[in-house]
Amino acid sequence: MNTINRRKFIQALAAAPLASVLTVPTSALAAKKKAKQVVVVGGGFAGATAAKYVQMLDPSIKVTLIEPLKTYTSCPLSNEVVTHHRTIESLQIGYEGLTKRGVEVLHDTVTAIDPAKKSVKTQGGKTLGYDAVVVAPGVEFDFTGVEGYSQEVSEKIPHAYKGAEQTLLLRQQLEGLPDGGVFVIVVPKAPIRCPPGPYERAAQVAYYCLNHGKPKSKVLILDSNDSFAKKALFEQSWEKLYPGMIEWVAGSAGGTVERIDAESRTAATAFDEHKADVLNFIPRHTAGGIAKAAGLTNEAGWCDVVPLTMESAVHKGVYVVGDACKGGTPEFPMPKSAHMGMTQAKVAAGAIVASLNGLAPPVPYYANTCYSLAAPDYGFSVVQVYRVDDNQFVYVKEAGGVSPVDAPAIQRKLEAQYADGWFHNVMADAFT
Amino acid sequence: MRKILPHCLGAAALLVCATGAVADDPNLSGLAATCNNCHGVGGVSAGSSMASLAGQNRAYLEMVMLQWKSGERFSTTMGRLLGGYTEDQIKSLAAYYAEKPWTPAAQELDPKLVRQGGFVLDRCSGCHGKTGGETKTEDTPRLDGQWVRHIDLELAKYRDGTLALPNQKMADNAHKLKEKEVAAIAAFFASQSGEKAETKSK
Ligand SMILES: Cc1cc2nc3c(=O)[nH]c(=O)nc-3n(C[C@H](O)[C@H](O)[C@H](O)COP(=O)(O)OP(=O)(O)OC[C@H]3O[C@@H](n4cnc5c(N)ncnc54)[C@H](O)[C@@H]3O)c2cc1C
Numbered sequence: 001m002n003t004i005n006r007r008k009f010i011q012a013l014a015a016a017p018l019a020s021v022l023t024v025p026t027s028a029l030a031a032k033k034k035a036k037q038v039v040v041v042g043g044g045f046a047g048a049t050a051a052k053y054v055q056m057l058d059p060s061i062k063v064t065l066i067e068p069l070k071t072y073t074s075c076p077l078s079n080e081v082v083t084h085h086r087t088i089e090s091l092q093i094g095y096e097g098l099t100k101r102g103v104e105v106l107h108d109t110v111t112a113i114d115p116a117k118k119s120v121k122t123q124g125g126k127t128l129g130y131d132a133v134v135v136a137p138g139v140e141f142d143f144t145g146v147e148g149y150s151q152e153v154s155e156k157i158p159h160a161y162k163g164a165e166q167t168l169l170l171r172q173q174l175e176g177l178p179d180g181g182v183f184v185i186v187v188p189k190a191p192i193r194c195p196p197g198p199y200e201r202a203a204q205v206a207y208y209c210l211n212h213g214k215p216k217s218k219v220l221i222l223d224s225n226d227s228f229a230k231k232a233l234f235e236q237s238w239e240k241l242y243p244g245m246i247e248w249v250a251g252s253a254g255g256t257v258e259r260i261d262a263e264s265r266t267a268a269t270a271f272d273e274h275k276a277d278v279l280n281f282i283p284r285h286t287a288g289g290i291a292k293a294a295g296l297t298n299e300a301g302w303c304d305v306v307p308l309t310m311e312s313a314v315h316k317g318v319y320v321v322g323d324a325c326k327g328g329t330p331e332f333p334m335p336k337s338a339h340m341g342m343t344q345a346k347v348a349a350g351a352i353v354a355s356l357n358g359l360a361p362p363v364p365y366y367a368n369t370c371y372s373l374a375a376p377d378y379g380f381s382v383v384q385v386y387r388v389d390d391n392q393f394v395y396v397k398e399a400g401g402v403s404p405v406d407a408p409a410i411q412r413k414l415e416a417q418y419a420d421g422w423f424h425n426v427m428a429d430a431f432t
Numbered sequence: 433m434r435k436i437l438p439h440c441l442g443a444a445a446l447l448v449c450a451t452g453a454v455a456d457d458p459n460l461s462g463l464a465a466t467c468n469n470c471h472g473v474g475g476v477s478a479g480s481s482m483a484s485l486a487g488q489n490r491a492y493l494e495m496v497m498l499q500w501k502s503g504e505r506f507s508t509t510m511g512r513l514l515g516g517y518t519e520d521q522i523k524s525l526a527a528y529y530a531e532k533p534w535t536p537a538a539q540e541l542d543p544k545l546v547r548q549g550g551f552v553l554d555r556c557s558g559c560h561g562k563t564g565g566e567t568k569t570e571d572t573p574r575l576d577g578q579w580v581r582h583i584d585l586e587l588a589k590y591r592d593g594t595l596a597l598p599n600q601k602m603a604d605n606a607h608k609l610k611e612k613e614v615a616a617i618a619a620f621f622a623s624q625s626g627e628k629a630e631t632k633s634k
Contacts, residue, residue: 346465362462385515387516396515414585414589417581418482418508425468427478
């Protein structure tokens, strides 16, 4: 269903208090010019949403989404694939929904973005001009810094933090875990996508072990950080559901892994060597390679953006949304989540449509929710709402927070149900 | 809700207003877009545990959201979100969704349960109507064609007995249901195809 009528949206934008009435060109309303071009790089939750919303807000714009994969696999709820509670197919979706809406989907990889010439180049040899480009390549893994890990090793020691094959590989290894075996999860220094992901995985693995004849098994989390998202809630759930099965080692208590040996599945910290039966090594993240190649990243490897619009702080006409943006650190907590990336994408879409019609951007709204499932019927969440003040993202203190630790018993059940409803709605909102 | 734009000041803006523009506030549709993540595009939910909002009664939407903001009503999620928005924004959101057409969910239901639900209906129809769509008052939600899982969850909340849910009458009615009747009446209302929609969404 087309929710927002384009003419109304643009007329209303033109009249909104933010827009200087003097800058409203009559052509914005006449809209009889050569079609404007918007190119979106990357068709994950963030990129797909951006493409859809630009198309929906102003169908006169020609939107091209460039994404190499024909089938997208959601990471959200993939920990439940590892434990056989969901199938990988239930997390997959194609791009036909966007095509039906009028978005052109090109299955290719972008190799260069030229902000001066306003064009992108693809591996397949195409060059596309743009009036605005959205860069949404997600994350890339940094294989340096830990001895013994590499792209190649990840085919044996999975990260299961991107892509269907990795999730299935981890599932297969979990199936082979002997009763009494040790499942080690190595967590890199923040920021990572889905900050609660590794701890949810620990719970899910314990759930699997309890219910698949491996009750004596253990999950050991070797963490490079000293705390983690929803810690009190996770620890409560671990103790309640899986007493004695999950151990977490903080970075300052010797959790930082410096070296791994793939052959013997050993993870070594400055203090100990931990031999694993299944070793799940999550590498450090940076913004997807194309963001770096386009000169959009800062020293830390992430993209700085203008909060009002999600436009790159480096290049005009280039918008960055999703995991590739700065965020997910204690200093700047806007997390790398599908939910966050989608709200960023909607802000960018509104700003792009306004800008291409010669208007000032609408007020941006940023909100996030991440559900975590410690068991199929045991969920909890964190909510954040942000406002833009003085060109800064501001966390709204009157809102947000985590599910209460002392919540009524029914709440965990309800939140597990809502996680599933959320999932179906984000898939539909981004891809159909 | 249609709003006459209050910003029709200044020469250039006259051009916009002269075209007869009564428009949705773009800043409101931007806010509503954040709800799509959980309630579906335009408030038509694609996830069965989450309520569809589009076409729901305005007074009901407004009432529950204001109760969440003030903290007097139990929620898992909504209270933590709405703390970030003003009462005016909440009222506008309620009106925004209420104006949209009601879209019954496409869902598979057990015909036996639906039939059994018909026998429970008497205890509900006085307020919700014969299909769940002819509600007595504006602050009673319509249920015809709502997601069955959502209805089940709401009834579980009323029946839980420990949660802060201000409407005692509704809670009492839910409590009186036998376990088997819960699923039956939920399926019954879910199976109704929103007859009232045609007349109402005009
Ligand atoms: C185990 C796990 C659980 C999670 N659970 C949740 C959850 O419950 N809730 C939640 O909100 N988030 C969750 N997340 C996080 C979520 O997956 C990410 O935040 C989200 O996928 C980010 O979306 P994105 O579009 O920025 O990146 P991605 O989804 O990674 O998409 C990027 C896309 O860009 C494409 N691409 C990359 N480079 C190029 C190029 N050069 N040219 C063209 N295309 C390119 C890629 O092929 C990819 O399809 C979870 C993550 C993990 C790993």
